[in-house]
Amino acid sequence: MARAKPESAAAPADADARDRLVAAAQEAFAEHGFKGATVRAICAAAGANVAAVNYYFGDKEALYVEAVKAAHLCAGRMDTVPVPPAGAPPVEKLRAFIREMVSRMHAPASPTAMKLMMREMAHPGRAAHVVVTEFIQPAAFALRGILRELLPALSEPELLMVGFSVMGQCLFYRQNRPVSELIFGKAEVDALTVEMVTDHVVRFTLAALGHAPPIGAKKPGGKR
Amino acid sequence: MARAKPESAAAPADADARDRLVAAAQEAFAEHGFKGATVRAICAAAGANVAAVNYYFGDKEALYVEAVKAAHLCAGRMDTVPVPPAGAPPVEKLRAFIREMVSRMHAPASPTAMKLMMREMAHPGRAAHVVVTEFIQPAAFALRGILRELLPALSEPELLMVGFSVMGQCLFYRQNRPVSELIFGKAEVDALTVEMVTDHVVRFTLAALGHAPPIGAKKPGGKR
DNA sequence: GCCGGGGTTAAACGGATGTTTCAATCGCCT
DNA sequence: AGGCGATTGAAACATCCGTTTAACCCCGGC
Structure with a gap:
C-alpha cells in the first residue's frame, strides 16, 4: 500500500x-x-x-x-436528487425526481463513467455492491417514498411496479439508445432533446397517476 | 460450404x-x-x-x-404479436401488444436465447443487424402503428416517446432484474408475477393515454 | 558522498486462447 | 469390397494476456 x-x-x-x-x-x-x-x-x-x-x-x-x-x-450520487422541494407537495417532488433522473440518463456529466456503471449493472460482479448501495439504492428509496406519499392506498407490490414504470422510462433512453437509433434512424432519435424527454416522462407518469391530463388531450398552456 | x-x-x-x-x-x-x-x-x-x-x-x-x-x-418473431384482434379497437390492440411483450420479457420461452439477444442489443456488434431488422423492428413499427391509431393528433417525436415509454416499462423487468433484486431483495421482486406486471403496465399505459382510470383510483372490477 | 527506498522500466514467464494441420475414421455409393 | 468425401481426433502453432522479476533511475536524509 x-x-x-x-x-x-x-x-x-x-x-x-x-x-x-x-x-x-x-x-x-x-x-x-x-x-x-x-x-x-x-x-x-x-x-x-x-x-x-x-x-x-x-x-x-x-x-x-x-x-x-x-x-x-x-456520475454523482442519486440520493441528492429531490433537493429543490423540501416540504413541497409530492407531485412537485416527483416532477423534480424524474427531471433529474432523465437529465442524468440523457446527458450524463461523464458519458464514459455512466457507460461503465451501466455495464456493471447489466451483469453485476464484484463492483456492483458499492454502486448499488451508494448510487442506485438511495434513489430507489427516495422514489418509493415520494410515490408512497402520492399513492397511500396502494399495496407494496403495486407501489414497486409504479416505481419500475418510472425508472423503466428513464433508463430506456440510456440502455436502448443504440438500438433505437438502428430502428428509427439516428436523426429521429437525436431530435429528442433532453427537455422534450423530461417533459414527456413527467407528463406520461403524472397522467398515469391521475395528476395531469392524459397524453391524448391538448397540452395545458401553463399548468403549474 | x-x-x-x-x-x-x-x-x-x-x-x-x-x-x-x-x-x-x-x-x-x-x-x-x-x-x-x-x-x-x-x-x-x-x-x-x-x-x-x-x-x-x-x-x-x-x-x-x-x-x-x-x-x-x-425467442420468436415480434411482428406476430398483435394477432388476436385483427380489426379490433386500437385500445384492445395495445392491450394485446403489451401483454405479449411483458410476457416474453418476464418469462421468455428460452431464457438463454433472450439473454444472448439482450447482450447483443446492449452492445451492438456484427450480429445486431439481423436481430434488429427481424426481431425488434417489426415490433417497434407495429407499436407505432397502434399508437398512431390511438393518438392521431400527436406529432411524430411525441409518438416516438410514447412508444419508448411503453417499451421502457416492458424492458425494465428484463434488463434490470438483477439490480432490482439487489435493491429490494429477491423475494419482493419475485413476488411480482407475470400477470401482475402485465396488468400493471397495461393499466399504467392506458391511464397515461386517458383510456383507463388512473392508478390512484380504485380498480375497476370488470372494465371490458 | 553515499545510501536507501519509492517509483519506473524492459524483459521474460507461464498459461490460455483462437486457429491450423494432418492423419484417422465414419458413412455411403458404385 | 473399395473408394471417396464428409467428419472427427489429437496435437501443435502462433499469439496474446496477466503477472512477475530484477535491474534501473531519481532524490532526500544520515
Whole structure:
C-alpha cells in the first residue's frame, strides 16, 4: 500500500500515474468490458508501464473495481436528487425526481463513467455492491417514498411496479439508445432533446397517476 | 460450404454436431459474453472437438453470429404479436401488444436465447443487424402503428416517446432484474408475477393515454 | 558522498486462447 | 469390397494476456 489521496477528478494527463490508470481503465472497461479490455492497452493509454497496474492495484480486477468506484463518484450520487422541494407537495417532488433522473440518463456529466456503471449493472460482479448501495439504492428509496406519499392506498407490490414504470422510462433512453437509433434512424432519435424527454416522462407518469391530463388531450398552456 | 438444414430447435444432445455447437455457444455467450466465452469450453459442452467450430463456421465470430441468429429465431418473431384482434379497437390492440411483450420479457420461452439477444442489443456488434431488422423492428413499427391509431393528433417525436415509454416499462423487468433484486431483495421482486406486471403496465399505459382510470383510483372490477 | 527506498522500466514467464494441420475414421455409393 | 468425401481426433502453432522479476533511475536524509 503506497498512498492515500483524496482522489480528484478524471486525471488530466499530467496527474498521478495512478489516477491516469483509473481514468484510462474507465474508458477501456466502458468500451470493451472487463474481458475485452487489456491491461496493456490501458497502460498504453495512461502512458504507464505494464507493471504499473500490478504495482498500484495488485491485479486487473482490483483496478476494475477502482474504476467503477471512481465512475459512480463521477456520475454523482442519486440520493441528492429531490433537493429543490423540501416540504413541497409530492407531485412537485416527483416532477423534480424524474427531471433529474432523465437529465442524468440523457446527458450524463461523464458519458464514459455512466457507460461503465451501466455495464456493471447489466451483469453485476464484484463492483456492483458499492454502486448499488451508494448510487442506485438511495434513489430507489427516495422514489418509493415520494410515490408512497402520492399513492397511500396502494399495496407494496403495486407501489414497486409504479416505481419500475418510472425508472423503466428513464433508463430506456440510456440502455436502448443504440438500438433505437438502428430502428428509427439516428436523426429521429437525436431530435429528442433532453427537455422534450423530461417533459414527456413527467407528463406520461403524472397522467398515469391521475395528476395531469392524459397524453391524448391538448397540452395545458401553463399548468403549474 | 457443406450443409443446408432447416435448423430445428435447440439441439437435444444427440443432434448434429453443428446444432449442438450453436446451442452450447448460445449458453456460453449469453453467460460470459463474446470475449469471456472460450471456444474450448463451447466445444467441450457440445461434446465436439476444438477444430469443429473452425470446420463448421470458420472462426469464433461467425459462430457467435450464428448463435445470435438462432437465438432470435428461438425467442420468436415480434411482428406476430398483435394477432388476436385483427380489426379490433386500437385500445384492445395495445392491450394485446403489451401483454405479449411483458410476457416474453418476464418469462421468455428460452431464457438463454433472450439473454444472448439482450447482450447483443446492449452492445451492438456484427450480429445486431439481423436481430434488429427481424426481431425488434417489426415490433417497434407495429407499436407505432397502434399508437398512431390511438393518438392521431400527436406529432411524430411525441409518438416516438410514447412508444419508448411503453417499451421502457416492458424492458425494465428484463434488463434490470438483477439490480432490482439487489435493491429490494429477491423475494419482493419475485413476488411480482407475470400477470401482475402485465396488468400493471397495461393499466399504467392506458391511464397515461386517458383510456383507463388512473392508478390512484380504485380498480375497476370488470372494465371490458 | 553515499545510501536507501519509492517509483519506473524492459524483459521474460507461464498459461490460455483462437486457429491450423494432418492423419484417422465414419458413412455411403458404385 | 473399395473408394471417396464428409467428419472427427489429437496435437501443435502462433499469439496474446496477466503477472512477475530484477535491474534501473531519481532524490532526500544520515
